[in-house]
Amino acid sequence: MSGDQSCTSGELLSRAISGDTAAFGTLVRRHQRSVYSLALRMLADRHQAEDLAQEVFLQLYRSLSRVASEQHLAFWLRRVTMHRAIDRMRREPRYLTTPLAEAGLVAGESADADPILEHRLRGLLEELAPAARAVVILRYQEDLDPVEIGRTLKMPVNTVKSHLKRSLSQLREALTASGAGGGGDRPAPPQPLPSGQRTLV
Amino acid sequence: MNSPISKCIVTLAALAALGARLAVAAPAAPLKLPEFEALAAKASESVNVSLDASLLGLAASFLDPGDPEEAGAKQLIAGLKGIYVRSYTFDKAVPYPAAEVEALRRQLAAPGWQSLVKVRKEKDHTNADIYISVDQGKANGLAIIVSEPREFTVVNIVGAIDLEKLRRLEGRFGVPKVPLPDGDSSGAAPAPAPARP
Amino acid sequence: MSHQDMNRDDDLGLEQRLRAALRPVDPGAGFAGGVMARIATERPGNVRTFRARAAASWGGFALAASVVVALLLAHQQQMRRTEQGLEARRQLIEALRVTGDKLDLASRMVNAPPPAPNSSDSGA
Numbered sequence: 001m002s003g004d005q006s007c008t009s010g011e012l013l014s015r016a017i018s019g020d021t022a023a024f025g026t027l028v029r030r031h032q033r034s035v036y037s038l039a040l041r042m043l044a045d046r047h048q049a050e051d052l053a054q055e056v057f058l059q060l061y062r063s064l065s066r067v068a069s070e071q072h073l074a075f076w077l078r079r080v081t082m083h084r085a086i087d088r089m090r091r092e093p094r095y096l097t098t099p100l101a102e103a104g105l106v107a108g109e110s111a112d113a114d115p116i117l118e119h120r121l122r123g124l125l126e127e128l129a130p131a132a133r134a135v136v137i138l139r140y141q142e143d144l145d146p147v148e149i150g151r152t153l154k155m156p157v158n159t160v161k162s163h164l165k166r167s168l169s170q171l172r173e174a175l176t177a178s179g180a181g182g183g184g185d186r187p188a189p190p191q192p193l194p195s196g197q198r199t200l201v
Numbered sequence: 202m203n204s205p206i207s208k209c210i211v212t213l214a215a216l217a218a219l220g221a222r223l224a225v226a227a228p229a230a231p232l233k234l235p236e237f238e239a240l241a242a243k244a245s246e247s248v249n250v251s252l253d254a255s256l257l258g259l260a261a262s263f264l265d266p267g268d269p270e271e272a273g274a275k276q277l278i279a280g281l282k283g284i285y286v287r288s289y290t291f292d293k294a295v296p297y298p299a300a301e302v303e304a305l306r307r308q309l310a311a312p313g314w315q316s317l318v319k320v321r322k323e324k325d326h327t328n329a330d331i332y333i334s335v336d337q338g339k340a341n342g343l344a345i346i347v348s349e350p351r352e353f354t355v356v357n358i359v360g361a362i363d364l365e366k367l368r369r370l371e372g373r374f375g376v377p378k379v380p381l382p383d384g385d386s387s388g389a390a391p392a393p394a395p396a397r398p
Numbered sequence: 399m400s401h402q403d404m405n406r407d408d409d410l411g412l413e414q415r416l417r418a419a420l421r422p423v424d425p426g427a428g429f430a431g432g433v434m435a436r437i438a439t440e441r442p443g444n445v446r447t448f449r450a451r452a453a454a455s456w457g458g459f460a461l462a463a464s465v466v467v468a469l470l471l472a473h474q475q476q477m478r479r480t481e482q483g484l485e486a487r488r489q490l491i492e493a494l495r496v497t498g499d500k501l502d503l504a505s506r507m508v509n510a511p512p513p514a515p516n517s518s519d520s521g522a
Contacts, residue, residue: 021434021437024434024437025430025433025434028429028430028433028434029430032424032425032429032430032433033422033423033424033425034422036422036423036424036425036429037420037421037422037423040423041420046426049425050425050426050429050432053425053429054429054432054433054436057433058433058436058437061437090267090268090269114415114418117415117419118415118418118419119419121415121416121419122419122420125419129270136416137420140413140416140417140419140420141417141420141421141422156488156492158246158248158290159492159495161246162495162499166499168409168412168413171412171416172409172412175412248492248493248496250489250490250492250493250496252486252489252490252493256486256489257486257490259479259482259483259486260483260486260487260489260490261490262483263480263483263484263486263487264487264490271491274490274491274494277494278490284490284493284494284497286492286493286496286497288496318504318508320504320507320508322507322510327503327507329500329503329504329507331501331504345497345500345501345504347500347503347504349503354496354499354500356493356496356497356500358497
């Protein structure tokens with residue numbers, strides 16, 4: 001087993017900058033899952049996602065000296081991946097279909113996993129505009145907060161929050177509409193207000 | 202599901218087509234929007250946009266013609282003289298800006314403006330008003346006032362909306378038609394199209 | 399959990415489902431090897447380190463930097479206009495986004511089915 005496995009990404013980064021290609025290879029293996037998954041959720045195509053992920057790492061290799069730290073590396077990879085994916089999506093037809101075989105449909109990892117529903121959610125995500133899709137993916141795959149998402153996508157925080165709110169609402173409505181005997185749109189219940197206070201209605 | 206910008210373009214086309222049936226000619230001028238100082242002070246987020254004709258032209262020159270959405274937006278704003286937005290989001294309910302809204306409604310009661318949509322949903326504490334201004338059969342102004350439990354928005358769009366260009370956008374880029382009520386009946390609009398499977 | 403159950407999920411349930419749906423997955427087994435192979439193809443026989451490469455180009459950078467400074471001074475006005483244009487574009491997109499949101503809301507309100515008469519559930 002290579003001694004690289006026990007190194008931090010920061011140490012690997014320093015060694016890669018110095019020309020240690022084995023260290024760079026370890027960095028690739030360490031971050032490939034995140035980069036590939038971001039690309040896959042954006043492009044909904046395994047081959048395109050692999051191609052794009054490889055391009056991201058190639059660009060990293062060319063830009064290593066500009067990556068300041070381990071934290072910056074993660075940020076850099078996310079930002080470049082999402083921007084490349086959005087650029088590619090704008091050149092491709094808007095609506096993509098994801099055959100079950102390519103959708104990463106895997107057996108559920110937990111007792112209450114619902115692969116069919118998860119596949120449906122991924123399909124609905126494909127119908128979001130590129131920017132909205134990127135926001136949702138960064139929020140629920142990478143667990144970034146709106147400020148971090150805004151920095152990654154160079155987007156105002158308000159816009160990030162708006163995309164999240166609207167996308168969740170649309171996903172909920174679409175799932176409800178497609179469910180058997182669905183009750184139609186149910187707007188969020190308004191919060192009770194103190195009596196006697198005239199409010200924004 | 203489509204981006205808000207695509208929906209905006211399509212809905213404006215539908216509204217403009219509806220407004221063209223109203224045979225009142227009037228020039229549209231920008232509404233004098235209140236400052237909404239009280240709302241701005243309490244808002245957790247706010248959007249304040251004032252783009253006159255020259256700024257719209259400048260913005261248009263930076264839109265990406267290769268992006269279908271931005272290209273559509275560029276066409277949409279080609280005939281516009283201004284876009285003004287005041288939108289506020291709150292963490293909790295705030296007093297309704299009755300005086301400011303009344304000042305707006307007085308302006309919208311002037312000749313030339315017609316109320317197109319007036320919806321009240323008591324259960325959700327949500328109101329929406331849409332007004333349109335028509336000149337020689339062409340929509341040349343739009344005003345939207347929407348109040349929700351924790352959001353308040355005013356939009357004023359000024360200028361000529363080219364119906365033909367906008368209608369060409371309908372159905373393209375996966376943009377669905379957005380049904381609106383018939384202008385001369387009280388009732389039934391077709392149900393919205395179901396979400397794509 | 400069935401699709402019918404999803405109708406009763408709150409935001410938290412939907413978010414949990416989204417996290418599950420967006421679980422990271424691995425690329426194919428040879429992915430890292432493919433990246434390294436492409437890197438090797440890009441730099442055949444070149445064994446310089448990154449630092450050596452940077453040092454060798456420093457002199458060129460210094461000359462280029464002085465030229466760039468001169469160009470920047472000459473194009474300051476153009477850059478200001480570009481900033482203004484990009485800011486105007488950003489505001490335009492934001493304005494259209496808000497407008498689309500509210501038009502969509504109004505449309506949904508208009509087209510919502512009327513409430514059932516003598517509905518007795520608690521609602522708001």
